[in-house]
Amino acid sequence: MSPPTPDDVVARLREGAHTIPDVRFDASAVLATARRALHRRRRRQTLAGLVTASLIALTVTSPVRLPGVGTLTMPGSQQVRTLLGFENATATPPAPPGLDLSELFNLFNTEPPSPETMAREVAGLQTHVLPVLKEIQxxxxxxxxxxxxxxxxxxxxxxxxxxxxPGERPFDAVARADLNRILDAVDRSGVPTNELINARYAPDGTVESAGFLRAENGWEWNYAYLYSPNEQPRTWESGLGPVTITPIGTTNWWFEKSPDD
Structure with a gap:
């Protein structure tokens, strides 16, 4: 009996190999997740800058009144203000008025908008923003x-x-004008949103679906308004758990709540 050839060995290995199942990726879900991650990173960078600026302001304007807490004094603030010439080193000035940091605390708010707010905001998007999206797509x-x-x-x-x-390039005059038209429409709607995601259009330009990421999120959750007149948006699962999608009244809009991963 002749010894096995290399081809015989390869054939036997292939016969005994386990079948590897095909792996399919949902490209739209992967893209949406990547965009959300990019947005969260930018939001956290912005928040870090705001916190740093607030600490500097706290040092300069201390003592500061914290809502529901009392008055807070930043250690070393008097020395800093004296060094900057805001205080006389030999005088004892009266305490400056308190600085309300409610706006800073709102950055950590994780409560979703009320049903009344949802209804008002999606009506604003429907009236002011969707017509502009139809034109610019x-x-x-x-x-x-x-x-x-x-x-x-x-x-x-x-x-x-x-x-x-791929193929991304700096704004030209036309693209800048088109973006400004969209942002002007968003301003008129009164909705705190700064990102459009996964918009799709019919051949005549009609908006078939669109998502508006709500800017007033917290550290724990991301909120979005989804426009989908023909079907319920599909559910998906983030790295930290399932995403909930609920209808907003009897409109063609849905509210998406997803863990901030």
Whole structure:
């Protein structure tokens, strides 16, 4: 009996190999998750800057009145104010008026909007924003320190790279004007949103679905308004747990609550 050839060995190994199942990726879900992660990173960077600025302000304006807590004095604040010339080193000035930090505390608010607020805000989006989306047809925009717009003309950003998309380039005059039209419509709606996600359009330009990430989130949750007149948006699961999607009254809008991962 002749010894096995290399081809015989390979054939036997293939016969005994385990079948590896095909792995399928949901490209839209992966893209949506990546965009949310990018947005959260930018939001945290902005929050870190606000906290740093608040600590500096606290040092300069101390003592500060904290709502529901009392008056807080930053250690070394008097020396800093004296060094900056805000106080006379030999005088004992009266305590400055308290500084209300309620706006800073709102950054940590994790409560969803009330049903009345939801109804009012989606009505504003329906009236002011959807008609502009129909004309411009953006699939994604973000109003952040680096603004981004993705639509039929291409993907544009402030520096041409911060969106991380193939073919991305800096804003030209037309793209900038189109983004400003969208942002003006959002301002008129009165809704605290700074990002559009996963927008789809019918051949005639009608908005088939769109998501608006609500800017007033907390550390624990992300909130979004989803427009989907023909079907319930699909549920998905984040790295920290399931995402809940509930209808907003009898409108074509849904409220999405997802863990902040």
């Amino acid at each position: 953006p699939t994604w925009y973000e109003d952040a320190p680096c603004q981004i717009l993705e639509y039929p003309r291409g993907t544009f950003s402030d520096n041409g790279t911060c969106g991380g998309r």
